[in-house]
Amino acid sequence: MTDFFASNLTLIQATFVGFALALSIQVPLRLGVFSLAGAGAFGLSAYATALLVLKADMPALPALAVSVVGSTLVVLLLGLVVYRLSGIYLAMATVAFDLIVGVVALNGDPLTGGSTGLYGVLTDFDVVQMIVLLVVVVVVLAATERGRTGRRVDAVREDPELAASLGVNVRRYRLSGFAAGGALGALAGGMAVLTRSAISPPDVGFSLIVLALTMIVVGGTRSWAGALIGAVLFTWLPTLLTAIGEWQDLVYGVIVTLAAIFLPRGIHGVVLDAVRRSRRRPPDADGASAADGGPDVPATEATEADRAAEAFR
């Protein structure tokens, strides 16, 4: 176990960074906010952390904390500016923000090191600290997925007008989602630079957005578990695919395309459906499979479809 841990340390660290990055897109999405600003926060925070460690000689955790708070404030400000946009237009505005961060990193030469970036960010930051941070994040997120808060979050996503009429402050929920996405992206960026000890403009580019979206679409969009599945899969898949060698990217593209078509709720959704089916199987075998509503129906609607199907019989 320790051997495995030591020899795969880089991959394990990359998995955790990917997990936080995937969450940064997923959390706003759960509130119906298609914000990709987490990738921009990743860049801001990665550079800020590196500068605080290199120029101000700060230890890892305080530098990370300052960068996360700062980047979150920037993203919250962005959220206030673009609040009236939604759907694909919001996504485009936040992508523009992400790309501007990349251009500034490339051109802010004396401070950001231009195209070379910043390197030699050496601290005592280790995997245990990473795990503790992420466990805290997961506990908080899991709390927003169940009970009253969970139902409110679902309502804000599925039907904002209904949510507002029931007394849910939709604006506050959406802005919190936007800011939470920024905070998680910033956490991912800070952890990335502390573990890799270097950051350069290609690390904060368009590929980050693609990676994060891929992870949650394949893993699952509705729960932190989906993001974790996606992060594990897409960090380890390239090493497993070495057998396919030079055609790895092509296989990657095929997997992502197939997932977008056939797995609307990701692997996590498929697992949930399987669990639900196996629990329901004994009393009414064929009724359960008929009432499943197929994998296309989101969780909240699936249960409604079940009820409707039962009423029908």
Next chain:
Amino acid sequence: MQFIVQIATLGSIYLLFSLGLNLVWGSLGILNFAHGVTFVFAVYLTHLTLGVARLPFLVVLLLGAACGAVLTVLLQVLVFEPILRRSPSIHQAEMRILIGGLGFSTIPLAFMEHQTKNLPFGLDQGSFVVSPVVLGSFRATNIALYGIGLAVLLGLAIAVWLARSRGGLALRSLGVDAPVAGLMGIDRRRSALLAMALAGGLAGLAGVVYTYTLTALTPDSGDLLLVKAFAIVILGGVGSIAGAAVGSLVLAAAEVSVLTFTSGSWVDAVSFSLIFLMLVLRPVGLFGRKEVRRT
């Protein structure tokens, strides 16, 4: 004076490329992330063909357009149609369409990266020559002039087609309310395939003109161009052909100015900032129509 030639050349390529993206986005509500790769892949297939045959310029153009059209039709049939069939509404399919396009675009991209080893590739001259043309104080190549002519002609033709013909009306009605358009007897699938084929063809044309006028391509050249096309569409207004034309010229003028007056590495920030400013100040774009959902 050379300044104006540069703007017109760049602007005409931007227009050819962004017209298709705009058309598909405005009528089908599909934001096609594979549009950039279509542009590069059409040039790549043309590049391979020119390696074995010497062709006249018109045939090269048609070849590029055909390659682009085939690729986007494949994308529509294999990816977008299944996704839309499995989603209750276009808005719920938004993100899956985006990912589907991204995933699909990785396939030709990976193929090209493997074949070219990431080295730039250009287009050989067929049975014609790229020659400089001098008119008074203007200097350009003949291909650049063809490109400008093509952009103006095709832009006008598509605008007239959309405004006057039955096919154009069908496509516009899809942009306003697709289910109702279907009830009125419009074959949604056929219109959508037509729009996608047109968009891919335009991307292929833009690719051929771009490669002969400006520079060789690398497999990932499409990404940056795609972001620029987003900027143009958002600037002009989704679904507006006049908007795409004005947007292309504004972006080309802004970029040429930045290239002329600064060290050049800020040039990409122009399009990103334009997207951002436009979405914040006027989300419907300069020529945007009200009925299409934007905000």
